[in-house]
Every structure is written in C-alpha cells, then in structure tokens.
Amino acid sequence: xxxxxxxxxxxxxxxxxxxxxxxxxxxxxxxxxxxxxxxxxxxxxxxxxxxxxxxxxxxxxxxxxxxxxxxxxxxxxxxxxxxxxxxxxxxxxxxxxxxxxxxxxxxxxxxxxxxxxxxxxxxxxxxxxxxxxxxxxxxxxxxxxxxxxxxxxxxxxxxxxxxxxxxxxxxxxxxxxxxxxxxxxxxxxxxxxxxxxxxxxxxxxxxxxxxxxxxxxxxxxxxxxxxxxxxxxxxxxxxxxxxxxxxxxxxxxxxxxxxxxxxxxxxxxxxxxxxxxxxxxxxxxx
Amino acid sequence: xxxxxxxxxxxxxxxxxxxxxxxxxxxxxxxxxxxxxxxxxxxxxxxxxxxxxxxxxxxxxxxxxxxxxxxxxxxxxxxxxxxxxxxxxxxxxxxxxxxxxxxxxxxxxxxxxxxxxxxxxxxxxxxxxxxxxxxxxxxxxxxxxxxxxxxxxxxxxxxxxxxxxxxxxxxxxxxxxxxxxxxxxxxxxxxxxxxxxxxxxxxxxxxxxxxxxxxxxxxxxxxxxxxxxxxxxxxxxxxxxxxxxxxxxxxxxxxxxxxxxxxxxxxxxxxxxxxxxxxxxxxxxxxxxxxxxx
Numbered sequence: 001x002x003x004x005x006x007x008x009x010x011x012x013x014x015x016x017x018x019x020x021x022x023x024x025x026x027x028x029x030x031x032x033x034x035x036x037x038x039x040x041x042x043x044x045x046x047x048x049x050x051x052x053x054x055x056x057x058x059x060x061x062x063x064x065x066x067x068x069x070x071x072x073x074x075x076x077x078x079x080x081x082x083x084x085x086x087x088x089x090x091x092x093x094x095x096x097x098x099x100x101x102x103x104x105x106x107x108x109x110x111x112x113x114x115x116x117x118x119x120x121x122x123x124x125x126x127x128x129x130x131x132x133x134x135x136x137x138x139x140x141x142x143x144x145x146x147x148x149x150x151x152x153x154x155x156x157x158x159x160x161x162x163x164x165x166x167x168x169x170x171x172x173x174x175x176x177x178x179x180x181x182x183x184x185x186x187x188x189x190x191x192x193x194x195x196x197x198x199x200x201x202x203x204x205x206x207x208x209x210x211x212x213x214x215x216x217x218x219x220x221x222x223x224x225x226x227x228x229x230x231x232x233x234x235x236x237x238x239x240x241x242x243x244x245x246x247x248x249x250x251x252x253x254x255x256x257x258x259x260x261x262x263x264x265x266x267x268x269x270x271x272x273x274x275x276x277x278x279x280x281x282x283x284x285x286x
Numbered sequence: 287x288x289x290x291x292x293x294x295x296x297x298x299x300x301x302x303x304x305x306x307x308x309x310x311x312x313x314x315x316x317x318x319x320x321x322x323x324x325x326x327x328x329x330x331x332x333x334x335x336x337x338x339x340x341x342x343x344x345x346x347x348x349x350x351x352x353x354x355x356x357x358x359x360x361x362x363x364x365x366x367x368x369x370x371x372x373x374x375x376x377x378x379x380x381x382x383x384x385x386x387x388x389x390x391x392x393x394x395x396x397x398x399x400x401x402x403x404x405x406x407x408x409x410x411x412x413x414x415x416x417x418x419x420x421x422x423x424x425x426x427x428x429x430x431x432x433x434x435x436x437x438x439x440x441x442x443x444x445x446x447x448x449x450x451x452x453x454x455x456x457x458x459x460x461x462x463x464x465x466x467x468x469x470x471x472x473x474x475x476x477x478x479x480x481x482x483x484x485x486x487x488x489x490x491x492x493x494x495x496x497x498x499x500x501x502x503x504x505x506x507x508x509x510x511x512x513x514x515x516x517x518x519x520x521x522x523x524x525x526x527x528x529x530x531x532x533x534x535x536x537x538x539x540x541x542x543x544x545x546x547x548x549x550x551x552x553x554x555x556x557x558x559x560x561x562x563x564x565x566x567x568x569x570x571x572x573x574x575x576x577x578x579x580x
Contacts, residue, residue, distance in 0.1 A: 018383060018384025018385050018386070021380060021383065021384060021385050022385050022386045022387065024380075025377075025380060025381070025385055025387075025391055026387070026391075028377075029390075029391050029394045029395065032394055032395055032397075032398075032454070032457075033394050033397065035409050035410070035413055035420075035454070036397070036409075038413070038420050039409060039412075050418070051418070054423050055418060055419065055420040055423045056420055056423045056424060056427060097304040097305040097308065098305055100301040100302070100304060100305060101301065101302045101304075101305035101306060103301055104294065104298045104299070104301035104302040105302070105578070108294030108297060108298035108301060109293050109294045109298065110293065110294050110298035110299065110301075110302055111293045111294075111295075111298070113579065114575060114579045116302065116306070117574075117575045117578055117579065118571060118572070118575045119314070120306075120309060121571045121574050121575055122564065122567075122571050123309065123313055123314075124511060124567070124571070125511050125514075125563050125564050125567035125570075125571065126313060126317055126560060126563075126564070127514055127515040127517070127536060127556070127559065127560055127563060128515065128517070129517055129536045129539055129540060129556050130316075130317050130320050130553075130556040130557065130559075130560040131312075131313060131316035131317055131320065132316075132540075132543070133316075133319075133320055133323055133330065133543055133549050133552065133553050134315070134316035134317075134319035134320055134323070135312065135316050137319075138316070153308060153311065153312040154312045154313075154316075156308045156312065157308050157309050157311070157312035157313035158312075158313060160305050160308065160309050160313075161309075164305065165574065165578075168578060169578060172578070189297045189301070193301070214400055217402070218401070218402035218403065218404075220402065220403060220404055220517075220518045220521075220522075221517055221518065224521075225544070235402065236402045236403075236404040236405075236518075237404075239402070239404050239405055239408060240404050240408075240522055243404075243407075243408045243411070243522070250412065250415070250418045253408065253412055254412065256408075257405055257408050257409055257412070260402065260405050261401050261402070261405050264400055264401060264402075265397065265400070265401075268397065268400045269393065272393055272396070275396075275400070276392075276396070276462055279459065279462055279463070280462060280463060280466040
C-alpha cells in the first residue's frame with residue numbers, strides 16, 4: 001500500500017442496509033461512549049441530586065455551578081494557558097526541524113542516510129522514563145526546572161521520530177523532476193525546500209502538526225517531574241492534582257475532567273480525517 | 287560538466303543538523319546517561335556517587351517488587367495488545383461491510399485515544415469508585431450487589447481494572463489501521479469466492495486475513511512498543527497500589543528515583559525494560575528503515 005499522509009479516502013459507501021449489524025454496532029458504540037456521556041450527565045447536576053439519586057439516574061435539576069467551581073479550584077485558567085504556550089512553542093518548531101531532516105533523508109542523499117534513519121526510528125521504541133533522570137539533571141543545571149522552556153527540548157526529541165517517519169515517506173514521493181527544474185532555474189536547496197518541498201508536503205505537514213499537538217497537549221511524565229509550582233503546570237498534571245482534591249465530589253470531578261477534555265474532543269471531531277490519515281500513513285506502509 | 291556527486295554533502299547535513307542535535311541531546315544522550323547511572327549508587331541528590339558495577343542489576347533479582355512489576359508488564363503487554371487488536375479487527379471488518387453511519391461509528395471508537403491518559407485514569411477511577419461509581423451502581427441496579435466491590439482497591443481486581451481502561455482507549459488504533467488495509471483488498475476476490483460457494487467465515491480466513499498480513503505486522507509491532515511504555519495510566523489510577531499490586535517497571539523506576547532516592551537502582555530498572563522493548567522492536571524499526579531507503 002502506498003497510502004501517504006493525505007486525508008483518508010472516504011469510506012466506501014458500500015451497499016445500504018445491514019439493519020441488524022447497524023443496530024449491533026450502534027449499541028456497541030453507545031457502550032463505548034457511555035463513560036463520556038455519564039460524565040456529562042454528572043457534571044451538569046448538583047452534588048446533592050447525584051448523591052441522593054445515584055450515578056445512573058437522570059438529573060432532577062441542572063446546574064453549571066460545578067464547572068465554575070472546578071474551573072477556579074482546578075486552576076484551569078493557568079494550566080490552559082501553559083499548555084497552549086507550550087504547544088505554540090514546541091509544535092511548529094518540531095514540525096519544521098523534522099521536515100528539514102526528512103528532506104535531507106529523502107532528497108539530498110545525505111551520507112549515512114540509512115544509519116540516521118535507523119537511529120531516529122529507534123526512538124519510537126524508547127520509553128520516556130529511561131531519560132527522566134538525566135533530563136531532570138540537565139534541566140536543574142540549566143536552571144530550567146519548573147519552566148515550560150525546559151520541556152521544549154525533551155518534547156521535541158520524543159516527537160521527532162514519528163514526524164520524520166511520516167514526512168520523509170511523503171517527501172520521497174515528490175517527483176525529482178520538479179526539484180531538478182527548480183535547480184536549473186537557479187534555486188538553491190533552501191529555496192527548493194521552502195518554495196517546493198514544504199508547499200507540496202502540506203497535507204503531511206498538517207497531519208503531523210495535529211498529531212504532534214495532541215501528543216504535546218497530553219504529555220504527562222516530563223511535565224510531572226520538571227514542573228512543581230501550580231503556576232507552571234500543564235493540563236495533565238493540573239488534572240491529576242485536581243482529581244486528588246475532588247475525590248469525594250463526583251459532580252465537581254466530572255466537571256473538571258470535562259473542562260480538561262472537551263476542547264480536545266471538539267478539535268478531534270473537526271480534524272479527525274487528518275488524524276486518521278496520519279496514523280494510517282505513519283504505520284501502514286507494508 | 288561537473289560530475290554529479292553521490293552525496294548531498296554539507297548542505298544535507300545542514301538540513302539534518304537541528305533535528306539530529308535535539309534528538310541526540312535530549313533522547314539519545316539521556317538514555318545512555320541513564321545506562322551510566324545504572325552502574326552507580328547515586329541517590330539522585332548528592333554531588334557524588336560511587337561506581338558499583340552491576341550491583342543494581344543483581345539486587346533486582348532479590349527485589350520482590352521487580353518480580354511483581356515484570357510480571358505485571360508481561361500481563362499488560364499480552365492483554366492490552368491481544369484484546370484491542372482482536373476487537374479492533376472485528377470492528378474494522380464489520381465497519382467495512384453493510385453498516386450505516388460508518389463515519390460516526392469510527393469517530394466514536396477512536397475517541398478515547400485522543401484523550402490525555404491522566405483524564406482516562408480520572409474517568410475510570412470515577413467509574414470504579416466503590417461508593418459513587420457507575421459500575422457498582424449498575425451492578426446493584428441489576429441485582430448483582432454481591433459483585434459490587436472496590437475494583438481499584440484490592441489486589442485481585444486492581445490490575446484487571448486498569449487494563450480495562452487501557453483496552454477502552456486502545457481499540458481505536460488497530461481498528462483504524464485495519465479499516466484502511468481492508469479497503470485495499472480487491473473486492474473481486476470476494477465476488478469470485480462467493481461464486482465458488484465459499485461462506486463468510488471461509489472468506490474471512492482465506493481472503494481477508496492473508497490480505498491483512500502487512501497490517502497485522504504493523505498493528506502488533508506498534509501495540510507491543512506502546513505497551514512497554516505504560517506509566518501514565520497506572521500512576522494516575524492506582525499509584526502502583528494497592529500495596530504494589532499494580533506496579534509496572536516504569537512506575538517502580540519512578541518511585542525508586544523520586545521517592546526512595548535510589549536513582550542508580552531506578553535507572554537500572556528502566557534500562558532493563560528499555561532493552562527488552564528495543565530488542566522486541568528491532569525487526570519493526572529495521573523494516574521501516576529498509577522500506578524508506580529502498
């Protein structure tokens with residue numbers, strides 16, 4: 001298969017019908033999504049209503065008070081800002097340097113290309129925890145603990161293998177003739193990269209950007225060991241603290257979890273074709 | 287006319303350098319540095335430490351928690367690879383057939399995978415809550431009060447309960463990959479088989495499964511690689527407990543480094559599991575490299 005990082009082909013419509021299968025799959029999907037549905041139902045009811053009627057009942061009254069409480073106590077204004085800043089610092093930079101490396105591997109006949117690819121792809125298999133002690137030591141000696149900047153280096157490094165894997169396979173398929181033609185017109189390697197390779201790789205770049213943004217937004221372990229003050233925490237670490245404080249307040253906890261995940265769910269719904277396409281491209285080139 | 291150079295030379299290195307330097311500086315170097323620390327008795331705080339050779343590795347043999355964590359890692363790898371792959375394949379085959387609303391169904395089954403693992407842990411911790419959780423409430427509602435129990439609070443069920451959450455979030459990935467691969471199987475094969483009188487089950491085993499062979503390889507390789515990285519879910523759901531019932535190598539490493547000030551010992555644990563992960567994954571990495579350089 002030569003699927004590349006384009007939006008996935010539309011699912012074949014196939015013959016209509018299959019009533020029994022459709023019912024079965026709908027039930028399965030409802031079961032699958034039920035934890036999130038329960039979360040919403042619980043988040044919008046008062047705690048007293050939840051306690052007296054139980055978690056599986058329909059709310060007697062509705063309130064948005066849980067969200068206000070959770071937002072303030074969970075420090076979400078700060079963690080949202082931090083996660084956003086980190087994403088904006090890290091993701092464009094990561095995609096750009098990965099695209100540069102991918103271009104060198106795919107089109108510039110770099111010496112030891114195969115060895116470089118092997119080394120970089122090996123990074124896909126390395127668990128983050130093998131690196132946390134030295135990363136912590138490095139950040140401490142650079143004075144970058146408890147700072148978002150300290151996370152950028154490790155986040156970049158762990159994002160590069162997947163990004164290079166997807167991008168180099170895409171860039172490889174750009175016809176050499178286009179690049180040669182530009183060279184004859186006097187374009188140097190930078191101009192070729194910026195005006196031909198990057199624009200032609202746009203679908204792959206968008207996909208990689210989105211997947212990297214999701215991974216960055218969700219990363220937990222580096223953030224856990226490097227950030228300690230409330231003012232510098234990201235959403236996953238902030239949510240963990242919040243979970244501890246609200247363990248006996250189910251409605252508040254549900255509201256807090258929703259505050260943390262709803263934006264991702266909305267983004268996913270709109271961007272899913274890119275996510276699906278990217279995952280398929282990164283993996284299935286068998 | 288100048289002869290075409292075989293290699294891209296300095297220009298190519300210029301393009302490769304930024305990503306390579308970051309990769310070497312923040313991934314390769316720390317990993318190797320951990321290997322070094324694993325041969326020391328460093329506590330993680332002091333300015334100095336002694337080289338103790340393979341002592342950390344030999345003391346792992348006598349550490350019952352390491353044995354428990356290694357076993358848990360193994361169980362985790364088998365269960366959270368096999369179950370999602372089988373379920374994902376089943377979903378993909380059904381979604382590839384006569385079903386309405388495919389895009390919505392696909393969207394739903396992959397949804398858990400985009401959530402932060404910490405939030406998945408929070409959601410399931412909340413569902414498992416002995417008193418207010420939906421799972422025990424559901425059991426009580428259908429008269430199975432005796433089955434209501436503290437799922438995350440007792441040794442017998444804690445690991446299984448965390449794996450259910452992992453399965454929930456990991457079914458979507460194999461489903462997506464299989465779905466893409468299924469669209470690549472020639473439909474005429476099925477039509478010919480139907481003409482020849484082959485049943486659905488026979489078609490599945492003789493056309494679908496062979497057609498999915500490359501996909502099987504990738505799905506299983508990536509799932510196994512992912513299973514070795516388990517940390518977030520366990521840490522946020524059970525903190526390795528109750529007792530040490532749900533410790534895995536990643537969390538036990540973390541506790542040794544950051545709670546017990548045994549950075550040398552902790553990194554040794556990380557080295558062991560990483561070496562296993564790399565050894566298992568090398569065929570996959572090699573195949574990806576070969577394909578790209580071909």
